[in-house]
Amino acid sequence: MRIKRLMESIEAANLDAYIVSRESNIYYYTGSISGGFLLAVHGLEPTLLAPSMNLAIALDKAKGCRVEPYGSSNLLDQIEKALGKTNPRHVGFDDFTIDMSNRLQKRFPEMELRSSAEITWNMRRIKDPEEQGIMRRAGELTDIGMEAAKEYMKEGVKECEIAAEVVHAMMKNGAGDVAFSPIIASGQRSAYPHAGVTERKIRRGEFIVIDIGATYREYRSDLTRTFIVGEPSKKQIEIYETVLQANEEALPKIRNEAKGSDVDGVARAVIVEAGFREYFVHGLGHGVGLEIHEPPSLSEKSGDTLRVGNVITDEPGIYIPGWGGVRVEDTILVTSDGPEKLTRFDKSLDGMRV
Amino acid sequence: MRIKRLMESIEAANLDAYIVSRESNIYYYTGSISGGFLLAVHGLEPTLLAPSMNLAIALDKAKGCRVEPYGSSNLLDQIEKALGKTNPRHVGFDDFTIDMSNRLQKRFPEMELRSSAEITWNMRRIKDPEEQGIMRRAGELTDIGMEAAKEYMKEGVKECEIAAEVVHAMMKNGAGDVAFSPIIASGQRSAYPHAGVTERKIRRGEFIVIDIGATYREYRSDLTRTFIVGEPSKKQIEIYETVLQANEEALPKIRNEAKGSDVDGVARAVIVEAGFREYFVHGLGHGVGLEIHEPPSLSEKSGDTLRVGNVITDEPGIYIPGWGGVRVEDTILVTSDGPEKLTRFDKSLDGMRV
Numbered sequence: 001m002r003i004k005r006l007m008e009s010i011e012a013a014n015l016d017a018y019i020v021s022r023e024s025n026i027y028y029y030t031g032s033i034s035g036g037f038l039l040a041v042h043g044l045e046p047t048l049l050a051p052s053m054n055l056a057i058a059l060d061k062a063k064g065c066r067v068e069p070y071g072s073s074n075l076l077d078q079i080e081k082a083l084g085k086t087n088p089r090h091v092g093f094d095d096f097t098i099d100m101s102n103r104l105q106k107r108f109p110e111m112e113l114r115s116s117a118e119i120t121w122n123m124r125r126i127k128d129p130e131e132q133g134i135m136r137r138a139g140e141l142t143d144i145g146m147e148a149a150k151e152y153m154k155e156g157v158k159e160c161e162i163a164a165e166v167v168h169a170m171m172k173n174g175a176g177d178v179a180f181s182p183i184i185a186s187g188q189r190s191a192y193p194h195a196g197v198t199e200r201k202i203r204r205g206e207f208i209v210i211d212i213g214a215t216y217r218e219y220r221s222d223l224t225r226t227f228i229v230g231e232p233s234k235k236q237i238e239i240y241e242t243v244l245q246a247n248e249e250a251l252p253k254i255r256n257e258a259k260g261s262d263v264d265g266v267a268r269a270v271i272v273e274a275g276f277r278e279y280f281v282h283g284l285g286h287g288v289g290l291e292i293h294e295p296p297s298l299s300e301k302s303g304d305t306l307r308v309g310n311v312i313t314d315e316p317g318i319y320i321p322g323w324g325g326v327r328v329e330d331t332i333l334v335t336s337d338g339p340e341k342l343t344r345f346d347k348s349l350d351g352m353r354v
Numbered sequence: 355m356r357i358k359r360l361m362e363s364i365e366a367a368n369l370d371a372y373i374v375s376r377e378s379n380i381y382y383y384t385g386s387i388s389g390g391f392l393l394a395v396h397g398l399e400p401t402l403l404a405p406s407m408n409l410a411i412a413l414d415k416a417k418g419c420r421v422e423p424y425g426s427s428n429l430l431d432q433i434e435k436a437l438g439k440t441n442p443r444h445v446g447f448d449d450f451t452i453d454m455s456n457r458l459q460k461r462f463p464e465m466e467l468r469s470s471a472e473i474t475w476n477m478r479r480i481k482d483p484e485e486q487g488i489m490r491r492a493g494e495l496t497d498i499g500m501e502a503a504k505e506y507m508k509e510g511v512k513e514c515e516i517a518a519e520v521v522h523a524m525m526k527n528g529a530g531d532v533a534f535s536p537i538i539a540s541g542q543r544s545a546y547p548h549a550g551v552t553e554r555k556i557r558r559g560e561f562i563v564i565d566i567g568a569t570y571r572e573y574r575s576d577l578t579r580t581f582i583v584g585e586p587s588k589k590q591i592e593i594y595e596t597v598l599q600a601n602e603e604a605l606p607k608i609r610n611e612a613k614g615s616d617v618d619g620v621a622r623a624v625i626v627e628a629g630f631r632e633y634f635v636h637g638l639g640h641g642v643g644l645e646i647h648e649p650p651s652l653s654e655k656s657g658d659t660l661r662v663g664n665v666i667t668d669e670p671g672i673y674i675p676g677w678g679g680v681r682v683e684d685t686i687l688v689t690s691d692g693p694e695k696l697t698r699f700d701k702s703l704d705g706m707r708v
Contacts, residue, residue, distance in 0.1 A: 033550060053636040056675040057546040073655065098452055098469055115452055164525035171518035176551040181531040192411040196387060197530040282407040301427060321410040 002029050002123065003038075003046050003064045009119045010040060016088035017041040018119065019079075022095040024290040025120045027218055030065055034058035037075070038065065039082045047082040049075070076107045092116035121295050125287055126309035131219065132333060135289070135311055138179070138221035139331055139342030141214035145170040146225055146345045149184075149210045153354045155229050156201050159184040162210070163197045170214040179213025179220035180292045190226070191325040193282055193317060204230040207324045213292065220292050222313050223343040224329035227352050239276070239318050240326050240349055246270040246316035247328040247347070250284060250298075254314060254332050254339040260302030267316045268300070276318045279325075285313040288331055310334040311342065356383050356477065357392075357400050357418045363473045364394060370442035371395040372473065373433075376449040378644040379474050381572055384419055388412035391429070392419065393436045401436040403429070430461045446470035475649050479641055480663035485573065486687060489643070489665055492533070492575035493685055493696030495568035499524040500579055500699045503538075503564045507708045509583050510555050513538035516564070517551045524568040533567025533574035534646045544580070545679040547636055547671060558584040561678045567646065574646050576667050577697040578683035581706045593630070593672050594680050594703050600624040600670035601682040601701070604638060604652075608668060608686050608693040614656030621670045622654070630672045633679075639667040642685055664688040665696065 006029060010018045020026055020038035026048070027033055034054035039047045046065040050058035055069040070078040089110060094117045096104070101113060127135060148169035149162050163182045170178070185195035190207040202208055211224040226243075228236065246267040253263045264284040271280045283299025286292075288311050296304030298312060306312070315329030328347050333340040360383060364372045374380055374392035380402070381387055388408035393401045400419040404412035409423040424432040443464060448471045450458075455467060481489060502523035503516050517536045524532070539549035544561040556562055565578040580597075582590065600621040607617045618638040625634045637653025640646075642665050650658030652666060660666070669683030682701055687694040 033548065053547050055635070056673065057549070059675075096452060098450060098455055101452055158528075160525050160528055160530060163530075164522045167525060168518045168522035171514050171521060171551075174512075174514055174553050176514060176517075177535040178532070193407050194387065195411065197525075199528050281409070319410065321413075 001064065003040065005123060006040050006119070007042070007046075009123070010042065010092065013092065013116060013119060015090045015092040015114065015116065017083070017086070018092040018116065020094050020120065021100070022120070025094050025124075028120070028124055028290060030062040032058045032062040033218070034062070036070070037079065039079065041083060041086050041088060044084060044086060049078050049082065076103060079104070080107070090114060092119060094120050124289055125295050126307060127289060127311055127333070128309070131289070132309070134217045134219045135221065135331075135333065135342055137174075138214050138216040138219050139223075139344070141170045141173055141175045141216055142179075142212060142221040142223045142331075142343055143345045144173050145212050145214060146210065146223055149212070150227065150354060153202065153208065153227055153229065155204050158199050158201050159186055159197045160199050162202075166210070166212050170212075175214035175216055176218075177215040179215045179222060183209060183211035185209040185211075185325075188322055188324060191319045191321050191323060193319060193325070193327070202229060205233070207236065207326060209325060209327055211327065211329065218290055220288055220290070221342060222288050222292060222329060222331050223345060224315060224327045225345060225347060225352060226326045226328065227354055229354055232349070232353070237349065238274070240352070242271060242274040242276060243316050243318055243326045243328050244347060244349070247314055247330070250314050250316070251330075251332065251339055254306065254312060254334060256306060256308045256334060256336065258306045260296055260298045260304040260306065261300060263306070264298045264300055264302065267314070271316060271318060279318045279320055280316060281319055282317065285315055287312050306334050308334050308336050355418065357394065359477060360394050360473070361396070361400075363477070364396065364446065367446065367470060367473060369444045369446040369468065369470065371437070371440070372446040372470065374448050374474065375454070376474070379448050379478075382474070382478055382644060384416040386412045386416040387572070388416070390424070391433065393433065395437060395440050395442060398438060398440060403432050403436065430457060433458070434461070444468060446473060448474050478643055479649050480661060481643060481665055481687070482663070485643070486663070488571045488573045489575065489685075489687065489696055491528070492568050492570040492573050493577075493698070495524045495527055495529045495570055496533075496566060496575040496577045496685075496697055497699045498527050499566050499568060500564065500577055503566070504581065504708060507556065507562065507581055507583065509558050512553050512555050513540055513551045514553050516556075520564070520566050524566075529568035529570055530572075531569040533569045533576060537563060537565035539563040539565075539679075542676055542678060545673045545675050545677060547673060547679070547681070556583055559587070561590065561680060563679060563681055565681065565683065572644055574642055574644070575696060576642050576646060576669075576683060576685050577699060578669060578681045579699060579701060579706060580680040580682065581708055583708055586703070586707070591703065592628070594706070596625060596628040596630060597670050597672055597680045597682050598701060598703070601668055601684070604668050604670070605684075605686065605693055608660060608666060608688060610660060610662045610688060610690065612660045614650055614652045614658040614660065615654060617660070618652045618654055618656065621668070625670060625672060633672045633674055634670060635673055636671065639669055641666050660688050662688050662690050
């Protein structure tokens with residue numbers, strides 16, 4: 001079904017063939033986690049070339065295409081065989097390494113290779129009802145992980161121990177994986193948007209940024225809350241409430257036909273007015289799906305327009321180097337009735353105190 | 355220190371400059387998990403261009419280089435600024451996208467860009483004493499994860515529940531992340547080398563392949579054991595003992611100056627002699643370090659020669675589609691005294707029965 005739509009897109013783009021190699025795209029089109037190369041050639045049955053070690057799973061799972069194996073030494077031979085006598089001239093691809101591009105060009109000098117990742121992204125960014133259902137569950141599992149973090153959090157526990165409880169709770173309930181490496185960032189480390197996890201111990205009166213996600217049936221979710229053990233200071237309250245307001249004011253704007261730059265602007269204006277302009281160091285949000293960062297994007301320079309079926313994060317933050325930071329993030333589905341929160345964990349300041 | 359060695363390698367390769375962009379290489383050279391672009395230019399102080407959202411962590415962590423921020427719109431300007439008046443002609447790089455390569459070529463038409471990933475891999479594949487110490491701990495944490503899997507495993511529990519216990523145990527003890535998405539493959543799914551995790555329940559008399567790894571201070575480990583709940587059949591015993599023998603016969607061959615193809619050959623001969631040639635569908639092993647798959651490799655076509663300081667897996671397997679599979683894997687450090695096992699979990703058939 002998706003492969004059929006891919007064939008139509010190829011024709012519309014005046015391509016004779018298209019080669020899919022990004023692992024998440026292989027899954028998107030075929031349902032197989034084998035990786036490999038999917039060859040969609042005008043007038044031929046699509047062929048998935050699966051790495052020979054993953055042939056069994058590809059044969060069991062791939063739908064809508066023939067499956068053939070390849071090894072490191074015969075990939076180009078297998079591609080040639082799959083192309084048959086079609087001799088395609090205009091060939092699009094989603095994502096090649098320079099090495100792969102050079103090897104193909106050498107073997108098929110008459111091919112005009114054209115980077116056309118947007119053909120697959122344009123399909124992937126609109127989640128169909130089945131994908132939406134899976135992503136609802138990924139969001140629920142992520143909420144369960146955040147609940148575990150909150151329950152376990154207290155003075156003296158290590159960041160990595162909190163991560164352990166989060167991942168345990170998500171997987172126990174059905175997550176196949178984490179959506180990305182968890183971020184548990186306490187104290188000054190909370191000023192790093194991408195902080196990872198260390199063995200540092202939580203201290204009273206510090207912010208703790210928890211940024212986590214579950215993967216369910218290959219689809220991801222993304223949720224951040226910022227906690228504090230004990231009483232927040234006046235400055236901490238001011239910064240938290242500013243970020244929360246930015247998150248909440250942007251939320252109703254996440255709807256069909258909204259411009260990504262406008263939605264970012266709504267949240268950014270709240271932070272700028274509060275005097276923290278230079279401390280909001282990233283865009284407001286990114287698409288989520290089979291990957292954790294996908295189109296479309298919400299940022300000052302985004303050229304994207306939101307559509308029904310997009311799934312996107314709403315994640316303003318204020319990060320003060322040497323002091324600490326706050327981020328409040330939800331994953332949102334754009335529906336014809338407006339935004340639907342796929343993550344629903346409480347974000348009131350009271351709910352953040354443990 | 356490592357950057358200094360990089361500068362020497364560049365000179366030896368007749369390059370005027372080198373641009374590092376692979377995230378793990380940025381960490382390897384600078385100690386910063388910020389990502390970005392490290393510009394090593396003959397005669398200039400090295401510069402790390404950090405994504406502006408990660409500027410704070412780069413400023414705190416990066417050693418041996420200047421740090422400057424860049425945004426999506428001024429990356430090429432910042433590169434031009436960092437190059438100053440050096441006007442480098444021969445410029446190596448580790449890992450560019452086609453898009454990045456094209457953008458650079460357009461901006462600096464006189465540059466001759468040369469893919470030179472081997473310059474960094476040649477350094478990274480030899481782990482220094484500090485790296486070896488970290489990887490010992492990553493191995494211990496992975497053994498702890500396997501112990502948790504064994505303790506929890508019984509008829510009726512789900513694959514994802516076992517994964518939850520594994521990851522919990524590793525992170526609780528200090529792992530910052532998993533080294534890769536865990537594989538918990540039971541029943542017929544054990545015939546898939548890359549199977550992921552599902553909500554399938556463990557049944558009596560089936561193989562369960564557990565392939566897991568911990569990440570400790572950015573370094574990874576890799577360990578597989580194949581369990582069975584209840585009594586193994588004669589065929590299961592035969593296949594398990596064959597794979598175990600292949601693993602054990604290859605182990606003492608993992609030493610300085612051994613050829614990767616020869617080590618693979620030792621394990622493969624055991625499996626071929628037992629009549630399972632076509633069911634050992636991958637190479638014997640791969641290097642491990644900051645990434646889970648690195649050079650060198652152990653395979654039929656490997657051109658690599660092992661050296662003291664290499665860390666590599668020893669992981670033969672037999673996979674029978676529709677029936678099941680077995681893999682036994684350890685992570686091994688090549689020392690001047692021979693192989694040192696970084697993962698030590700029991701692998702006797704008796705130890706695999708739960």
